[in-house]
Amino acid sequence: MGDSPDSAAITVEGLWKIFGPRAHEVLDGDDRHLDPVALREKTGCTAAVRDVSFAVRPGEVFVVMGLSGSGKSTLVRCLTRLVEPSAGTITIGGEDVRAASPARLREIRRHRVSMVFQHFGLLPHRRVIDNVAYGLEIQGAARAERHARAAEILSLVGLDGHADAYPDQLSGGMQQRVGLARALAVDPQVMLLDEPFSALDPLIRRDMQAEVVRLHREVGKTMVFITHDLSEALKLGERIAIMRAGAIVQVGTAEELVGAPADDYVADFVRDVPRANVLTLRWICRDPEPGEPLDGPELPAGTRVADAVGVASASSRPIKVVAGGELAGVVDRVDLLAFLAGQDTPARAKA
């Protein structure tokens, strides 16, 4: 990616988390390379996170995606040691999290990293405003100050007028807005979102995803977003890490995952993704053949295939694909149709 680890918001290297009575024996021996089922049978331990490394750039939305049980929730809890990692290094904003003393760790949790939970984790005995102000309260902020800040954040997440309600009087979507507001109120550098919308209805979920996109644009926090929903991952993630059985199988942009899956597992995952909506012209352009006319319309290489269809139908000339002011290749109607057909073949056969 070209970034040195120093400029990254979060760097994780060689992270392991093994649950069980003899975690450290497993870690030091060769058993750690066993697959999860064999490991459990042999030692009674569960390897939830296996040798995970990645770096998150400042301001990036980094999505960790995997099926349930793949270790993604454990991974995100290891980042601030809500779950104590078994091995590996974690650096947040240049600070070694694993070496931090309990007091220092609390400082990191109070000011640098905040978290949003799948089941909200709101405090039912407190009003919305006091829930949002909770992080500031435990930092020792005065009541007036923290309420002012909380009110500000509440209007940012669109909860004006609900400050005095109790969480159980709000809908699920609104409760999670409170959860988001609570995490934002402490003005962290990094937000960890652990399947924040999985417990919500599909329609609400879509609204909330849009909300996260908007918030990210407005406040520009670095986000680590955990999900088991591929379309959510593709929608939100600048880069996506796919986890399987505790290990990261592939990290890349949506385009990279769909266009060049690292193995059958990833390929299987992304099989049903409408490729034309994800892949760009970069993936299908070819060198112009001799004698091919080069006076057709020009499109940047980052244009999604689906968006090129309209241009192609307006002109019979091959489309010139340009990247950085230079010709990267051409795409004509046949190429487009072939690409679209490749994905639509089964449907057409049925019809």
Added chain:
Amino acid sequence: MSSTAVSAAAGLRLPRWAVPAGAAVVIAAAYVVFRGTATLPHDDEAPQFLAVTELREWIDDHRNDNPLFLYFLNYIRLFVGALYTFFQGVLHALGWPGITGVMGALAWLAGGRRIALVAVAGVSTFGVLGLWESSVDTLALVGVAVLLSLAIGIPVGVWAGLSARVRRAVTPVLDVMQIMPTFAYLAPLALFFHIGAPAGAIATMIYAIPPAIRITALAVSEVSPTAVEASVSLGATRRQTLVKVYLPLARSTMALAVNQTIMMALSMVVIANLISAPGLGGDIIRGLSRAQVGIMLPAGVAVVVMAVVLDRMTMALVDRDPHARLRRLDLVAAGVPAAAGVALIPVLPQVWPESLTIDMVAEVNAAVAWAETNWYAVTTFVKDATSYALLNPLESLLTSAPWWLVALTVLLVAWRVSGLRRALTALACLLAIALLGVWEHTMQTMTTVAVAVLVALVIGLALGVAAARSPRFSAVQRPLLDAAQTMPAFVYLLPALALFGTTRFTAIFASVVYAVPPVVRLVEDGIRAVPAPVVEAAVSAGSTPGQLLWKVQLPMARPAILLAANQGIVMTLAMVVIGGLVGAGALGYDVVSGFSQRTDFGMGFVAGVATVLLGVMLDRITQGADRRPSPRKRKVT
């Protein structure tokens, strides 16, 4: 193919009942052969008893020069005693106008106008019954015991709720504290803390602390882990998370802990009168021991009223809307009766005016006498039928069998039901009982318990099943069960005594009435807890209601039913021992006479210990039943 193989294998194997049946036959044969040998008859002058009596003499002589007493136990006694004197002093200074006003105010704050009315009416009842002084003493004693129980129970409970390790360490201790029949630890306490209010308060605490700890631990451990995680993820310290998350979220369940602690304390302070604790218990114990319902009825009513008032007040806290805040209006409204009461202290007499009391001893005694004569035929028939059909044969069986045969039977039964480890504990308890020299009385008590449990289970199962199948029946029955469980234990002796006089049967009747409510509730809840989809599946397959009950609901409610049996046994034993006051004889009587006669102290003490051992033994025999996989499951593997 495979089915023939299975049936062939089954044909070779003995049927499942063969081993237990064979063992039963062998034991029966052994009984016939060895009957009357190796029995352990009771001896009032057994050396074990005399040794304990002497120990008490020694302790009484050295209470003020032995360091253990001088520097430790006496200080506890003095502290608790001072606290009691303080409470009592405050309450007496308030006088009846002050107490009425303050209780009304507290009740208003807890639950509003209606609860306040209940409290004022309840407090006035004490005066009307002519029991003002002793009611106030009881209130003071309950206050001390509850305060100290909560002061110990809540921190320990919170700790146990936070740490699974602490919970594991505390649970067995609480188990033993709860199995112990209340009667049993009075004598040892008298030994260490002398008699009187402090010893009574400490005895009450032993009884009242376990629910305080258990419910608090439950409340804390049930706090949503996500809320806790959210708090930690924002950088809260352990203390901040405890104060701002755990305690507020556990609050309403912890109010239930307070409620239970008060209820337990109230039922124990009465029994504590046996070691000269002051209060209403005096009238009740006196009435019981003289078989005079007229003496104990007013005191019994006063205790029940006190229980209802305190229960309503604390339950109002439990049920309160979690978001409600105290309104200023409520504060003012509550302030009025408190201020009025306190202001009236100098004006009105301290003691409830004599002219406002109702004396009904003579009338009640007359009514009881009337019932005794007119229902004689019915009550005597019930009593005699039970005695000749169940009690006498079982008792002569147990007392004439050699001790080793009884021990062997207990071992085998416990082994079969609860596994080897629990069986060995049960056996150890039984052998200890034999060594203590109270074998014969223990066998007699066991007979009474067995019969009472049997009756309680039959009634409890029937009512529980009926309630589970008919919502209407359940709706009628629930408030009755609630009321029954609010009442202190010995209250059940009252109607029993009125109907059956002082006999063994009185204790059985009282313990059945005492044990049935929890049994009914456990059975009903167990059957209701059967998942709806399972019931639906059975019904859609065409089961009749009967088939549904026998083939689905009862088998699936098995753990709850076994738990009900276990609870029934523990409760029955406690009651049968208290029944010693009203003619149940055996261990209970030994305990009672140990308190009343100095020379019998040793026997009473030993009988108390034997009661505990008997309780642990019966508990161990039945306890494992719900935890062991069913026999069929084991055969598969």
